[in-house]
Amino acid sequence: MASLNVGNLGEYLREQRRTAQLSLRQLADAAGVSNPYLSQIERGLRKPSAEVLQQVAKALRISAETLYVRAGILDEKERDELETRAVILADPSINERQKQVLLQIYDSFRKENAAEAAAAAAAEADVEANAGTAAEPSAESPLDAPDAETPLK
Numbered sequence: 001m002a003s004l005n006v007g008n009l010g011e012y013l014r015e016q017r018r019t020a021q022l023s024l025r026q027l028a029d030a031a032g033v034s035n036p037y038l039s040q041i042e043r044g045l046r047k048p049s050a051e052v053l054q055q056v057a058k059a060l061r062i063s064a065e066t067l068y069v070r071a072g073i074l075d076e077k078e079r080d081e082l083e084t085r086a087v088i089l090a091d092p093s094i095n096e097r098q099k100q101v102l103l104q105i106y107d108s109f110r111k112e113n114a115a116e117a118a119a120a121a122a123a124e125a126d127v128e129a130n131a132g133t134a135a136e137p138s139a140e141s142p143l144d145a146p147d148a149e150t151p152l153k
Contacts, residue, residue, distance in 0.1 A: 009070040010044040016060050017042075030059035047071065081110070 017027050024042070028035040032055050040046040041056075048056070050064075050073055057064035065082050068074035074082075088102050 009067065010042040012070050013056065013060075013067075014042045016062055020060055022060075027056070027059055031055040 017024070020027075022030070024039055025035050028038040031038070031052070033052055037046060038056075041048050041052075048071065050068060053067040053071060053073070054064045057067050063083060065074060065078075065086075069076055084106065085103060088099055088106070091099070094102070
């Protein structure tokens with residue numbers, strides 16, 4: 001069976017399993033998947049669903065989002081945003097209202113920064129477009145044309 005293109009998910013899972021000092025069978029039992037199926041995932045022969053990855057992540061006590069990125073289900077930026085939200089929501093030292101306010105502020109900052117980045121990119125593209133037309137020399141340079149006030153000899 002040919003290996004699937006799932007990044008380095010299998011290698012990463014094997015490394016995490018060994019770090020947690022779990023056998024393949026122990027992790028399979030803890031995640032609620034079959035031993036052969038988990039083995040195929042580690043060898044890159046199977047691409048697991050997001051649900052299976054979540055179960056494996058929970059059994060390994062690691063971030064499911066990290067596994068999603070490794071499997072190509074989620075991109076890096078989305079993972080960072082989800083992890084930030086998860087940390088805020090999991091913080092036991094603040095109440096639910098405070099968590100919601102923090103998330104609203106976080107969203108506000110992200111939107112503001114995205115708008116600024118878009119405006120800066122548009123301004124840069126505009127400068128580049130105008131620089132291309134301004135830098136083109138005219139067909140006849142003013143230095144090459146005879147001056148109307150200077151008599152020709």
